[in-house]
Amino acid sequence: MTLPEFFQFSQGSLQDYVDCPRRFQLKYIEQLAWPAVDTEPALENEQFLQLGAAFHRLVQQYLIGVPSEKLTRLAERDIQLAHWWENFLAEARKMDDWKAGQLYPEISLSAPLSDFRLVGKFDLLTANANKFIIYDWKTSRKQPKREWIAANLQTRVYPYLLACAGTHLNAGKSIEPAQIEMIYWFANFPATPLHFPYSEAQHQADEEFIDGLIVEIRALSAEPAPLTENEKRCHYCVYRSLCNRGIAAGPLESLEEDRTADMFDFDLDFEQIAEIEF
């Protein structure tokens, strides 16, 4: 079996492959839906995901010009959401470069990748004074360590994608990697965003790394791909019973403690948000 024609890679699918080749194979090549929850209690996890999606939607509406008073009334329906929203508004009011520059909330980019495409959707891209900043909002309960985020595929794929596919945002000129920065802003920890400036050297390294992953993925045969050696990942994977890696879903309360440098699956991305009914 091979990947479907016109398959589009994303940071999420590449992360799945890096985390566990078998998971990638089951999810994207065999497209196997498996009736299991990934985290318990499922309802609480679902509610947390819903709140995160609601927060992203509020921010997007603010950035396209919906009056903040109107959005605040929506946010006040939930204590947690109201807290995140209050933190965001305080931050947004300080962001002078947002007022001076061009804002692209929820912008999608796409670039060729081997015979496929690489796609990504950013929470916000700002362009100001020759500088391009990718913002990503995180609603995680704990602030992950910087090295965990640095190792996450999102931190590599998004700036790489902007450098490859952002010409139309820069008056027809390529965006140089040194013009790019990625910022993670944490709704629960507004004073400690994490900044990741990009560079030509990092861009080269990311290109080699991503191309290498595609070569490996194309070489997958119909045989089961290797299972992850980090069985903690299996606790939160819907395929665990299929792989004989347990039956019960991992507990939500331990999810963030279980995240380690090589098991990093933090917070929402747009692939998940799109699946959550808002």
Ligand code: SF4
């Ligand atoms: S249960 Fe574990 S080994 Fe199986 S696909 Fe999921 S992460 Fe991979």
